[in-house]
Each structure stands twice: as C-alpha cells, then as structure tokens.
Amino acid sequence: MTSPARPPIQVVAAAIGDDRGRILIARRPPEAHQGGLWEFPGGKLEPGEAAREGLSRELEEELGIRVEAARPLIRVQHDYGDRRVVLDVHRVTRFTGRPVGREGQPLDWVHPDRMDPGRFPAADRPVIHALQLPERLLITGPDPTRPTEFLARLARALAAGIRLVQLRAPQLDAAAYAQLTHLVYALCEGQGARLLLNADPALAADLPCHGLHLSATRLRAQAACRALPALPPGRWIGASCHDATELALTERLGLDYALLSPVRPTTSHPGASALGWSRFADLVAPIGRPVYALGGLGEADLPTAWAAGAQGIAAIGAFWPTADG
Secondary structure, three states: OOOOOOOOEEEEEEEEEOOOOOEEEEEOOOOOOOOOOEEOOEEEOOOOOOHHHHHHHHHHHHHOOEEEEEEEEEEEEEEOOOOEEEEEEEEEEEEEOOOOOOOOOOEEEEOHHHOOHHHOOHHHHHHHHHHHOOOEEEEOOOOOOOHHHHHHHHHHHHHOOOOEEEEEOOOOOHHHHHHHHHHHHHHHHHHOOEEEEEOOHHHHOOOOOOEEEEOHHHHHHHHHHOOOOOOOOOOEEEEEEOOHHHHHHHHHHOOOEEEEOOOOOOOOOOOOOOOHHHHHHHHHOOOOOOEEEEOOOOHHHHHHHHHOOOOEEEEOOOOOOOOOO
16 A cells, blocks of 8 residues: 655654764664664654754754764655655764763664664665765776786775775676686775676676676666576675666666766767766655766765765776876
C-alpha cells in the first residue's frame, strides 16, 4: 500500500564524525515510527525552517552540541507506505560540546564499514553507502598497455590520498585486463583503497575487487534482464549515467552509486552537451543514492558538487598523475 497523496515529512539528519572515523548514531524509541532501529540524529523541520537552521536546532536539543561546520551529504526520498519522508543529511565536520542523549536515547559511535543496514530505517540505508564511499573517485587514464608506467602513476595517486579507483582499460583484452587487475588490486589493498572494475560482469566476478562499475550500455542491458550481475557478497555495483532515464535504472536495480556526466564540456567527449550544475542538481534530487559528478571537474569543484547534491567528484585528468609526475 502506498501512502496517500500528501506532502512528505521533511527531516534533517546529521552524520557526525570523530577523529577515529566513526559516526554517531542514536536508537529510536520503541514506540516511535521505525521504533528500536538506529538512526542518524536529527528530526523534523519546522514550517519555513531552512535545513541548516533545523540541523543546528535539532542537534542542540537532542545532543547538546553546537554545529560549527557542516556540508550536504545526501538527500533521500522514501515511501514507507504509511508516510513519505524527505531526509536531508549533512556531514558535520566540526562541533562544540560532548554529545549526550538528552532525550534518553542510547548513542553509539560506529565506523561506516561496520554499520548493518538492516538495523536502520530504510531511508537511512543510502546514507550508510554515502559514508562508506570516498569524496573522490579516480578513473584510471593512459596507458594500461604499459603496466609499469601505469602502476607508477596509480601509486602516486594513492599516495596523494585517492581511496576509490575505477580500473578502466577498454583497449585490453580479457586476459590482459585480468592480469592488470591483480596488480592494481594489490596496490590498492596496500594503501587501504577500494577497486571498482569497469569490465564485463562475468569477468569481474572472478577477479579480486571491491565492486563493479557498469557502463551506460551495460546498465541498460542489466535493466533489460531485470537482474543484477552475480557477484560475491559485499561488492558494490555502480553505473555511468547521462540522463534521467539512466539514473532511474540505477534506482530500479538498487545500485549502490552512480556517475552522472558530463557536467562541463570535456575533450574526451567534445560532442556531448554539458549538463551544468543546475541541471545536475535537478537530476540528482530524486535519486536516493550517492551520485558522483563527472566531466571537466577537479578538486576545486568539490564544494559546488556537494551543494548540488553530489557525493563528490569523479575524474581522470584531475586525479591521474602525468607520466613525469
């Protein structure tokens, strides 16, 4: 049963981190909607109240802390059947005070990788994915046919802080791609980074990695057969998207993340019409999952991307070191 046609409940929530990478969560009262489950602290917005204003009010009332710095993390729309909610989540990066459950709610600090989605309301589950995924996604550049140089470039990117890598090498055959994957995976593991394979799902299923990235063509093919690729448990699946139709397919299939491009004109796709930030924000707004902005972007675009609803930035040129370092 779907909820009747009435305005959704506007909710603001916070992902509050500590210096150990853990996030503060609170348990809902047993008698509340979704009672007994864990959630990210926050509450309903008051009529006419801005999200940031409501965030500060709720966290002071619930936890006794004052927000000093925060940024948008993800916005999730969810229909529970008896009610609809819009969950506007912010990443709190600086606050004063010591969080306590001022309303008697139990609190806990948990690393995102240890969060069990089944212990959270459904609307909160994409938030866990957003917390697990880094802000920067490196798409590997040239030249995978020269593995020594290729791995040296990747090593420099990892040393610079990259923690999510998509191995894209369409010029390699299956055997060469598999061989390179083993080398790249070992390098990523050594730096605590995660590896996504942009490859045929059947090939990726047998290779070491942390997830699979579908091209737009493969995304449409998976949607046509109405099934996700068979992968070992715990691996992420994401896809490249260029319009509302492809983004909707990521929702239908329940993918973990998406890339949306091109935000700006790019030399790699000179004929593609750029979305711009306004159109990007409009397309991302109804998508309840992390979406990276891609296309002509770099480090300086991160604040703009967050404000437009993006998880962060995906890039080749901005994150892939040059041959000479």
